Amino acid sequence: MTKTKDGLFVVFTGAPGCGKGTQARILKERTGICHLSTGEMLREFAKQNTPLGQELKAALERGEFATDEMIIEMVEQRIDAEDCRHGFILDGFPRTLPQAEILEHMMKEKGIKLNCVLEIQVPDEIIMERILGRYSCMKCGAGYHDKFQKPKVYGVCDVCGGTEFARRQDDNRTTVQNRLINYRLLTYPTIPYFERHGLLKTVDGTGTIDAVSGKINEILNIKL
Ligand SMILES: [Zn+2]
Structure with a gap:
């Protein structure tokens, strides 16, 4: 019987x-626990001079996706790091049902009990509407939205x-629809599993960012 580590270990999921x-x-920011975003981890690891880092860098340079094996190894290395001892928020992993099964197995082996998988619906x-409305300042990168976050002037x-703004090319209806379909096919099956x-x-x-954040604190029983 492995000892269960104390802390807050959660997965954030959703479309x-x-x-x-x-x-x-x-x-x-509120709890000090690690935020492990798959996208950020990929960029960070691909800079490292390690076998995994070099593999990731080569795959990304060829314009390929990292394989499941690479992603799992990366997540495991990150979870083992000292700064994740009291918790982490996984964001972007697991992305598929096989990854979900591997995560559960990994947690069991490490004696970590996941508190929950939180689906943001x-x-x-x-x-x-959220994605198609967003744009950013071309000079400083500040983010805005046609409806929810307009510049004051x-x-x-x-x-x-700055007075020049741009939208991301992949923020168009077809691309977003494809990403939503992919989510339904690949990631959604992890929801009934969990x-x-x-x-x-x-x-x-x-709701607003603050309202949703308040509900999340309640669910996770976080006292401010
Ligand atoms: Zn600006």
């Missing part, structure tokens, strides 16, 4: 654009005064 990255960053139409960046294992919690992700 692309549901706000899990933003919520994970807020929770990290947002209807597809709202996700579409029309056409002028609040941060740097539910069967008694780990699933859901939160309504349609």
